[in-house]
Amino acid sequence: MLTIFLSVLVLSSTHQIKKARDNVRKFPDEFIFGAATASYQIEGAWDEDGKSENIWDRLTHADPCSITDCSNGDIADDSYHLYKRDVEMMRELGLDFYRFSLSWSRILPTSFPDKINEAGVQYYNNLIDEMLKYNIEPMVTLYHWDLPQKLQDMGGWTNPYIVDWFADYARVAFEMFGDRVKYWITMNEPREICYQGYGANTKAPRLNIKGTAEYMCAKNLLMAHAKAYHIYNEEYRFSQGGIIGITLSANWYYSETEADIEAAEEAVQFEWGQYANPIFSEKGDFPPVMKEKIAAKSAAQGFARSRLPEFTPEEVEYVRGSADFFGINHYSSYIVYRNESMATYHEVPSYYDDLNAVIYQSSEWEHGASDFLKVVPEGFYKLLTDIKQKYNNPPIYITENGYSTYGGLVDDDRIAYYRKYMDAMLDAIDEGCDIRGYAAWSLLDNFEWMEGYLERFGLYEVDYESPERTRTPRKSAFVYKQIVRTRELDWHYEPDTDVMTIDEGY
């Protein structure tokens, strides 16, 4: 036995590391584990107890079959009524924290703070208190895509007054919940809000006003984020003692060939540098490459000024440094190329014409139910180390990562995805990346936006045929529970999936 042990030790050190990885890897001591959801995707009760209409209510009611299965979030997981079961699931998993979002139109039915909806506030108080009873830390997203419809009617994120509207709403949230909530996220995925909602038609409000609306949205959203940050920083941080950041969707972009390296880096700058650079870089502001390219194209196209709004020097300073942490939602990677065919490839003007490159995924990459969800764990590692290098190693929380299927309790593909991506994250931690926590998307199946209930991301399966919206743990729930319990990634762990229990006292 001893001889075997010694002979293993003299093998090359790289081989030693590889072997260790194939077995068990430890997470850092202070690392926290959670799971994430969003209000519109789980709550239901869309018009109950005084809640008013938001842009997803409007879209799904006015144009039901814009959603793949013609469904909506009217009932969704009914978490508005079943929140105790949700907390019970968090306890079954042994989560350290739970990330959820507040519904603006549930708390402020007029969109403004002139009328605070007691019942809406009570719902979130009940959820938070139920979690804290079991030492589960709330991580609260203020805005996860469900803008009050009235504000959309006034231009939504293209109206600069939204900076004040959002700030007023944020202040109400800090006031109501900040005594117990110590992790705040202002916005979830600005790119999806602005590009998909305003520059394309793949999320509400589906404006599809290309080359202008998405940039107006971006500037206003960053200013609104910064204003909420400064309010927290100046009025609440001292008494409440929490932290506040923002969550960006950040994918990785590979260059197709060596000739495309510049195009791939520019794709990074457009796709998430657009939001990261103003907040996390040393100089702030939109990335220089975006400013130059969009200004040049705008001039050539006959616009009176750049389609990308400018930040004044004061605004650059206002936004720069306005986050205590960098929240990352990461799912997959892409490939980028640029050649002569670009000239006719994209609509003019448009965001992708401004970037002047094509972004796609390899059909050879393995993928989940969501077509975009190609399994490329190395891209996660590259992303995390790139963020460390570009922005002076900011504290990071992985606020979403996960995998879709079409349902079923035995989800070995999801388990493999989680293990591969956590392994890549541990590689980044070994490289010195300051990653402090990880939230699986999602605690339970939910309304997956334009894909309705077809694509399932849950650790728990939800039965949408049952009035009780019965939740059942998938095999991945048992595996995640073991990771959280042991603080270790063990590739060979096979769970006994007979019965899910709550383990007290860890």
Ligand SMILES: *[C@@H]1O[C@H](CO)[C@@H](O)[C@H](O)[C@H]1NC(C)=O
């Ligand atoms: C541009 O690159 C793409 C992807 O490699 C290729 O399919 C296309 O034929 C190229 N077009 C030109 C004009 O070089």
